[in-house]
Amino acid sequence: MAEIKTLAATVRSGTGKGAARSVRREGKIPGVIYGGGEAAQPITLSYRDLHKLIYAGHFLTTIFEIDIDGRKERAIPRDYQLDVVRDTPLHVDFLRLKAGSRLKVNVPVRFLNQEIAPGIKRGGSINIVLHTIELLVPADNIPEYIPADLTGLDFNDSLHISAIKLPEGVTPVDRTDFTIATISPPPGGAEAAAAEAAATAAAAAAPPKGKAAPAKK
Structure with a gap:
């Protein structure tokens, strides 16, 4: 079974390109958790943590226990974007994992x-x-x-x-x-x-x- 890792995040209030650019200017990475029959949740992640996880390998098959301001969501990455020049993370999408789902x-x-x-x-x-x-x-x-x-x-x-x-x-x-x-x-x-x-x-x-x-x- 794939290892479950922990990842800290905070709620991101704004959405859209402007809000995402603002998050990146702060040295952080915007993301979103979707699926599982619930509304999409915009989040902000640590640039250092996310960069390390992506380049450690097997990122898209790793299950994460994401702590969002004290509330935990189990999710798996479904996609991420990298800067085409610097290969640095720009955005990540997570899919909620519910018991019994495939x-x-x-x-x-x-x-x-x-x-x-x-x-x-x-x-x-x-x-x-x-x-x-x-x-x-x-x-x-x-x-x-x-x-x-x-x-x-x-x-x-x-x-x-x-x-x-x-x-x-x-x-x-x-x-x-x-x-x-x-x-x-x-x-x-x-x-x-x-x-x-x-x-x-x-x-x-x-x-x-x-x-x-x-x-x-």
Whole structure:
């Protein structure tokens, strides 16, 4: 489950571009919390806190307990804007999370056991088709990542979504058996890798220099 983090905010009285610019001049970031059957709530956030959270990664899959002047709202970021020149935060939108609700989230894929995949051990490489997967998840059980196990994959093998055990209540938005990653042979193809493996095996079996091979009986 995704980690729940705390975030302090204050109520923002004004709305519109002029009010947002005024907030930024004070060194803070305007935002809004919407959804959940309630009215949208404009808020003001710490620039330093928000900048740190965005660039720490996984911002859009992190659940926040937002303390708004002593009143707490559980929410998840749905979008944020950055300055096109300086890459600094300009605005953030949060979606309220209510118990029992479900939402669409892009969850990152974490590839496991690459070092023991036969195709990679023999010189191949992983071709990542999807770095994230769009999932329909319970609001109170958002996965931090999806584990993609590469154990047993050889040249030209593919890892499909059907091979991944998803957490309870989590389903892909795309209902097809889509590909997440493939294993590509090394330059020269599988034949080159096989020839190299055969040469290595032959070298290992050869007698040491200066010693004759044992006579056959």
